[in-house]
Amino acid sequence: MIKYIFGFLVVLSSCKKAETENCSTPVVLDSTPYELPIGSFPNPITSSEFQLTTAKVALGRMLFYEEKLSSLNNQSCASCHSQTTGFSDVNQFSEGSEGNFGDRQAMAIINLAWNNNGFFWDGRSPSLAHQSLQPIINPLEMAETHANVISKLNEVQGYKNQFIKAFGNDEITAQKMGLAMEQFMMTLISNNSKYDKFLIGQAELSESEERGRVLFFSEFNEFFPEDSGADCEHCHGGFNFENDLYMNNGLDEDADFTDLGRFNFTNLEEDKAKFKVTTLRNIELTPPYMHDGRFQTLEEVVSHYNENIKISSTTDSALLGTTSTGLMLTDEDKSDLVSFLKTLTDESFISNSDFSSPF
Ligand code: HEC
Ligand code: HEC
Structure with missing residues (x-):
């Protein structure tokens, strides 16, 4: 009986939540542009097809802080790229989700919108959209598969909604995840020292x-x-x-x-x-x-x-x-x-x- 009442309450409250998110305002593509606050910096060199939107940036931010990206659900990008230390890691080598260590120092994520010649210490990654998918599958870092991450995110209605707002439908793919994280990382601008x-x-x-x-x-x-x-x-x-x-x-x-x-x-x-x-x-x-x-x-x-x-x-x-x-x-x-x-x-x-x- 107690269990039943509890279940009933949960259904009630989740319906209430759904009303604000789902029922009254239908979740649709939101292409509101996101203006990069570049101040006196030059415009970053991006292709004309590349349009930042507030919905993609918001999705990228959720993913950047999402521990479900790691095999043990215990590590997000921010674990090694902490805002308090300029989106870097103060440890010489970072500890991965499963306790392994790499042999390079985590890089700071600052003003990468102006980085036009590859990512990582050796530049092996051509874009942030490509780069952001690598830590997920690196056994020394998040040690997860893209397929597993996608199925974990598919269980969360909030993510499905955010993919609709960002991309127009709720199909979650690795490519879209990368595009969203790229947009969030491009907003990490430091120009007020x-x-x-x-x-x-x-x-x-x-x-x-x-x-x-x-x-x-x-x-x-x-x-x-x-x-x-x-x-x-x-x-x-x-x-x-x-x-x-x-x-x-x-x-x-x-x-x-x-x-x-x-x-x-x-x-x-x-x-x-x-x-x-x-x-x-x-x-x-x-x-x-x-x-x-x-x-x-x-x-x-x-x-x-x-x-x-x-x-x-x-x-x-x-x-x-x-x-x-x-x-x-x-x-x-x-x-x-x-x-x-x-x-x-x-x-x-x-x-x-x-x-x-x-x-
Ligand atoms: C010939 C080019 C060159 C010059 C000149 C140079 N640097 Fe560097 N600097 C580099 C390179 C390349 C790296 C990255 C090297 C590595 O990690 O192996 C670097 C890295 C650094 C770093 C560490 C960055 C990080 O994220 O860990 C600091 C700090 C730094 N340089 C300060 C200076 C200062 C101060 C000077 C002047 C005294 C200077 N650099 C002159 C090329 C240069
Ligand atoms: C376990 C620690 C760890 C985690 C988790 C991690 N990173 Fe990193 N990150 C690093 C290290 C170490 C490097 C440098 C690696 C190299 O050069 O081979 C790096 C490099 C980068 C760079 C390159 C910056 C530049 O100037 O080229 C970006 C961007 C980045 N990480 C974003 C992310 C994103 C997005 C995630 C989450 C999907 C993430 N990282 C998760 C440790 C981590």
């Missing part, structure tokens, strides 16, 4: 930050140590502090290459141990650093560039040119450079509730 405010005259840099800024953007010159900069801009340039290229920043000599990076994808000798030049936005929040997370702090990163560039067959020539003297940075220069890097932290990015879990 102290540095951005400085550029439009709304913030002042401290003396140390300003000296760091000059070092960051000035060329290296071994003959004039006083005027010589750290030339970080050479690779981490432009509004997004990256260059869409794969390079070797002198972490190891050839004999010590363990991860061949871009070479694994292109098979070209010249790509050995080359990795994506990532954005430095929010870099303070996303330790550890490099593809293998070998550096814990920004101080260690700066010391690497200053005095520890390794000569190898693929080390970038700009860095090779610094190896006889190093960057000649004083202790003060080094800490100024770190101060500048910290001006790229964007508090509004990590507290933006549009980016947080919808559940």
Whole structure:
């Protein structure tokens, strides 16, 4: 009897819920466009067929935070890409759904709408729609199959409704999941750091930050140590502090290459141990650093560039040119450079509730 009453109540309340969602307003395709809040950034290069909609973005956000994407229903994308740490993982290597570990550091998901040359450290994935389906089937990550995820999502009316709003019908496919997650990830825009405010005259840099800024953007010159900069801009340039290229920043000599990076994808000798030049936005929040997370702090990163560039067959020539003297940075220069890097932290990015879990 008690069970019966309980069941009756559940039916009642779910009908009530259904009324607001289902009965009164029929669930239909919602093609309301989503305007990317790009601020002063240039328009991202996307094809004319590519239209962001609020419904697709919302679906992508649900999927990004959905633990059903993993075999044990215990891990979502956000487990390794946490908003509080710039959508990255502070662990050197991330633990997968079934307790396995990979051998690369989880990348930060920031301003990828402007990334036009492949995804992952080696660029093996051509688009975010393609990329987002890979962690699901990676045995070291979510260790699930697309078919299982689809059948789990099919049991949830809320998902069926959201697929209708996003795509016009409730057929759930891996391709649609990828397209929706791509759209959500494109909305993860960081353009409100102290540095951005400085550029439009709304913030002042401290003396140390300003000296760091000059070092960051000035060329290296071994003959004039006083005027010589750290030339970080050479690779981490432009509004997004990256260059869409794969390079070797002198972490190891050839004999010590363990991860061949871009070479694994292109098979070209010249790509050995080359990795994506990532954005430095929010870099303070996303330790550890490099593809293998070998550096814990920004101080260690700066010391690497200053005095520890390794000569190898693929080390970038700009860095090779610094190896006889190093960057000649004083202790003060080094800490100024770190101060500048910290001006790229964007508090509004990590507290933006549009980016947080919808559940
Ligand atoms: C177990 C941890 C883990 C999970 C879960 C995970 N990722 Fe990742 N992610 C990583 C690692 C590690 C890399 C770098 C891998 C590589 O380069 O081979 C990465 C790279 C990426 C990149 C590439 C960024 C760039 O700049 O090229 C994107 C985008 C991304 N992940 C999105 C997702 C999405 C979407 C999901 C959920 C479907 C997800 N990740 C789930 C660990 C994880
Ligand atoms: C020749 C190109 C080049 C120059 C110059 C350069 N970098 Fe890099 N940077 C890279 C590459 C490539 C990576 C990724 C390397 C890897 O993970 O194997 C990287 C990675 C980084 C990272 C870690 C990013 C992450 O997500 O883990 C930081 C921080 C960084 N660079 C800061 C700097 C600073 C500061 C300077 C100036 C002193 C500088 N870089 C100069 C190419 C360059």
